[in-house]
Amino acid sequence: xxxxxxxxxxxxxxxxxxxxxxxxxxxxxxxxxxxxxxxxxxxxxxxxxxxxxxxxxxxxxxxxxxxxxxxxxxxxxxxxxxxxxxxxxxxxxxxxxxxxxxxxxxxxxxxxxxxxxxxxxxxxxxxxxxxxxxxxxxxxxxxxxxxxxxxxxxxxxxxxxxxxxxxxxxxxxxxxxxxxxxxxxxxxxxxxxxxxxxxxxxxxxxxxxxxxxxxxxxxxxxxxxxxxxxxxxxxxxxxxxxxxxxxxxxxxxxxxxxxxxxxxxxxxxxxxxxxxxxxxxxxxxxxxxxxxxxxxxxxxxxxxxxxxxxxxxxxxxxxxxxxxxxxxxxxxxxxxxxxxxxxxxxxxxxxxxxxxxxxxxxxxxxxxxxxxxxxxxxxxxxxxxxxxxxxxxxxxxxxxxxxxxxxxxxxxxxxxxxxxxxxxxxxxxxxxxxxxxxxxxxxxxxxxxxxxxxxxxxxxxxxxxxxxxxxxxxxxxxxxxxxxxxxxxxxxxxxxxxxxxxxxx
Ligand code: NAP
Ligand code: MG
Numbered sequence: 001x002x003x004x005x006x007x008x009x010x011x012x013x014x015x016x017x018x019x020x021x022x023x024x025x026x027x028x029x030x031x032x033x034x035x036x037x038x039x040x041x042x043x044x045x046x047x048x049x050x051x052x053x054x055x056x057x058x059x060x061x062x063x064x065x066x067x068x069x070x071x072x073x074x075x076x077x078x079x080x081x082x083x084x085x086x087x088x089x090x091x092x093x094x095x096x097x098x099x100x101x102x103x104x105x106x107x108x109x110x111x112x113x114x115x116x117x118x119x120x121x122x123x124x125x126x127x128x129x130x131x132x133x134x135x136x137x138x139x140x141x142x143x144x145x146x147x148x149x150x151x152x153x154x155x156x157x158x159x160x161x162x163x164x165x166x167x168x169x170x171x172x173x174x175x176x177x178x179x180x181x182x183x184x185x186x187x188x189x190x191x192x193x194x195x196x197x198x199x200x201x202x203x204x205x206x207x208x209x210x211x212x213x214x215x216x217x218x219x220x221x222x223x224x225x226x227x228x229x230x231x232x233x234x235x236x237x238x239x240x241x242x243x244x245x246x247x248x249x250x251x252x253x254x255x256x257x258x259x260x261x262x263x264x265x266x267x268x269x270x271x272x273x274x275x276x277x278x279x280x281x282x283x284x285x286x287x288x289x290x291x292x293x294x295x296x297x298x299x300x301x302x303x304x305x306x307x308x309x310x311x312x313x314x315x316x317x318x319x320x321x322x323x324x325x326x327x328x329x330x331x332x333x334x335x336x337x338x339x340x341x342x343x344x345x346x347x348x349x350x351x352x353x354x355x356x357x358x359x360x361x362x363x364x365x366x367x368x369x370x371x372x373x374x375x376x377x378x379x380x381x382x383x384x385x386x387x388x389x390x391x392x393x394x395x396x397x398x399x400x401x402x403x404x405x406x407x408x409x410x411x412x413x414x415x416x417x418x419x420x421x422x423x424x425x426x427x428x429x430x431x432x433x434x435x436x437x438x439x440x441x442x443x444x445x446x447x448x449x450x451x452x453x454x455x456x457x458x459x460x461x462x463x464x465x466x467x468x469x470x471x472x473x474x475x476x477x478x479x480x481x482x483x484x485x486x487x488x489x490x491x492x493x494x495x496x497x498x499x500x501x502x503x504x505x
Contacts, residue, residue, distance in 0.1 A: 014099040014205055016106050020050045020197050023059055023221065024204040026066035027214020035059075038193060038221065043109035043341035043381050044331035044374065052196045055222035057230040060188070063218035064236040067159045067186030070215030075156045075184040079133030086130040086182045088210035093123050096206070100170065103202055108169050108195050109341040109381070111332045114295045121462050122171040125480065128464035129178035132485050136183060147499030154489045156184030157262065158238035161231050163224070163252065165244045166192040166343050167298045167403075169199030171462075175479055176241035176264070177203055181216060183488045185239070189219045190231045192244075194343050196221040224248065229255050237261045239488060243300075245401075246427070246473045253476070264487050265475040266300070266468075268401045269429030271459050272422035273303040274444055276415070277311040279434035281319065283456065288316075288407070289323035291432065291458025293385050296339050297405045298347075301430035301452065301459045305391070305398040306409045307418045313411045317389045320407055321366045324385035329372045329405075331382070339405050341374075341381035348381050351404030355386055357396040358408065363388045368406070393421045401427070415440065419447045428471030430459035451478070 021037065022029040032053035039048040074082070093100065097119065104115040139152040160180040164173035169192055180187050191200025200219040207217040220227065228248075232240050233255030240256035242249055243266040256263040273291060275284045291303035308316045332340035342348040348371070355369050368386025371379075383405055391398050391408040398408040412418045422431060422444075431450040435441040438455065445453040451470040454461060462468055462480075469478035477487050 014096045014103070014202055016049060016102055020201050021052055022201070023053050023055050024201060024208070024217075024219040025059065025063050026218065027208070038196070038223070040107060040194075040196060041344070042106050043343055044333055044377075046377055046379070046381065049106055050197065052201065052221040055220035055227055057227055059220045059222070060190075060227055060230040060234065063188045063220050064159060064234050066215035067188050067218055068236050070213050071156065071159055071184070071186030074186065074213060074216055077184075079136070082133040082182055082184060083130050085207075085210055085212055086126060086178055089178065089206050090123065090126045090130060092206050092209055093119065093126065100198075100202065103198050104170060105332050107198050108166060109332055109343060110295065111337050111340050112335055113338060118168050118171045121168075122174045124464035125171070125175045126178045128481065129182040132179060132182035135482070135485060136489060143495065145497075145501065147497060147501070149496045149498060151494040151496065153492045153494060155492055157488055157490050159186045159188065159236050160239045160241055160488065161234070161237045161261075162187060162189045163228070163231060163240065163242045163244065164189070164192055164199040166194035166199065167295065167300070169195035170202070172243045172266075173199045173203055175484070177217060179484045179488050180239070180241070181207070181212070183485060185488060186215065187217045188231065188237070189217070190224065190228065191219060191221055193221070193223050228252065232256050233259050235259055239264055242266070249475070262487065264477040266479065267429075267470060267473060267475045268427055269300045269302070269470065269474050270304045270399070270401050270425040270427040271302055271430045271432070272448070273306045273431070273458065274412075274418045274422060274433045275306060275308045275312070275316060276418075276433070276435040276440065277309040278436040278440075279312070280436065280456075281312060281315060284434040285316065285319040285323060287432075287434070287458040288320060289327070291460055292407045293324070293327055293339055293405045294460055296342055296383065298343065298403050299460055301461070302403075303407070303432065303458060304401060305393070306407055307412045307421050308409055309418075310411045310413050313409070317366060317387065317409055320409065321387050324367050324387050324407065327385050329382050329385060331374045331377075339382065339385055342383055342404065343381075345379075345381065347403065348383060351383055351402055351406065354397045354400060354402045354404070355388065355406060358388055358391065358398070361392070361395045363391045363395055363397070363408070393424055399425065415444055419444055422448045426473040429474035430454070430470075432457065432459045451475075
């Protein structure tokens with residue numbers, strides 16, 4: 001490497017006290033050398049707890065070269081060896097559970113409940129991916145030509161770029177890395193800058209501990225605005241697995257398409273939660289509160305707005321206020337906190353601005369709308385669970401993905417109106433419908449243009465074998481099960497002419 005310094009360590013460990021100030025390329029940890037560094041902040045305390053190197057475009061090139069080299073021999077390995085590596089990573093998730101949970105709490109402001117949920121979801125997809133090596137099956141087809149036979153085979157795509165966000169940093173990175181490796185690909189991760197350890201470096205360390213060949217998984221921390229184009233548009237990339245905002249995703253997709261890589265895109269959402277007058281109200285409120293306030297609303301599949309039938313509107317608003325005011329909010333280093341800090345100041349200010357704008361537009365602030373003080377922190381990032389009533393679907397907090405602990409509640413007078421408002425967004429990721437009448441709910445679910453619709457449950461659901469992804473501006477492709485297996489592989493047709501053909505020349 002042009003700017004290489006001595007590898008900083010060979011003994012990997014996974015705690016917050018470990019030295020994370022390194023890039024991981026070709027099986028070696030490289031300190032920052034003469035590169036700049038990026039501070040990594042604990043959003044609860046707002047203290048810098050580590051720093052990481054700001055990788056360069058040269059580093060990205062080195063990472064791709066390593067991934068390409070490693071991939072060629074990795075793809076030759078039998079399915080048993082590839083499954084074994086992924087199974088070993090799965091076992092390490094248990095062995096290092098306490099460290100990984102501490103990293104998630106510290107780096108991403110995740111409550112204990114959310115950290116547990118995230119690690120469990122990650123376990124699920126790693127376990128699923130361990131079955132991929134023996135599921136890369138093909139097909140034999142008859143030919144319309146006499147004496148010919150067709151073989152349809154699956155091959156690894158090659159090198160997969162993984163560009164994750166900061167909200168479920170570990171799971172959303174691993175859900176691409178594990179399937180990629182299992183199906184015989186090399187990987188280059190450009191982690192999210194707010195969470196470079198949990199969305200990248202810690203994953204590299206797990207694969208290192210598991211005995212992955214050098215170069216198979218590489219991590220180059222660095223700002224998307226500086227090295228992102230090189231990552232997404234690299235001549236050696238075959239699949240760009242991006243999870244993040246629609247705005248950045250559109251740009252990333254252009255880089256990928258320009259180099260003719262496949263863009264696997266999981267983008268933003270604006271989840272509608274439809275609550276009909278025949279719903280079980282207690283259930284709808286508990287679920288609705290969880291779907292809104294879990295991880296401070298920083299979930300792509302959160303409920304972004306509640307579309308509630310006018311007959312139960314007042315009761316629903318009162319119930320949601322009661323829930324919001326009950327939820328313990330504060331530093332996630334307190335085990336009791338359920339709502340923790342917003343990831344950074346910019347995101348927090350945007351949420352508070354959205355609430356303020358919505359009130360100016362005529363909505364009623366029922367509760368919340370401010371920050372929660374945290375001991376020893378000057379300017380807390382914890383936002384109060386907030387409920388807004390008398391909201392129109394086109395008010396700021398309803399029509400934008402607010403990504404905060406905010407419940408804008410919009411009254412609706414019919415199923416048709418609920419459907420129309422649910423679909424009045426460029427997004428189509430997740431949605432939910434509450435009703436006592438399954439057929440009625442299913443009709444609405446069918447009519448909502450979203451990749452995932454949940455009946456009588458809130459939308460924060462992700463299972464390793466069920467297709468996860470969005471319609472409209474929420475993305476391209478699907479994660480999990482055979483859906484991601486297909487995206488990480490190429491289909492190849494081989495024909496065999498068994499008997500000589502008669503050609504006219
Ligand atoms: P983001 O700002 O779009 O960033 C996502 C990733 O893209 C980060 O790693 C970022 O790096 C990187 N990036 C930025 N500019 C880039 C460029 N020019 N080229 C390549 N990469 C670039 O999203 P976020 O703020 O992290 O996450 C929140 C968004 O993600 C929300 O919209 C949410 O709905 C969406 N999301 C979707 C899903 C899903 O499954 N559909 C899941 C979770 C989140 P830096 O950190 O260095 O900027
Ligand atoms: Mg962002």
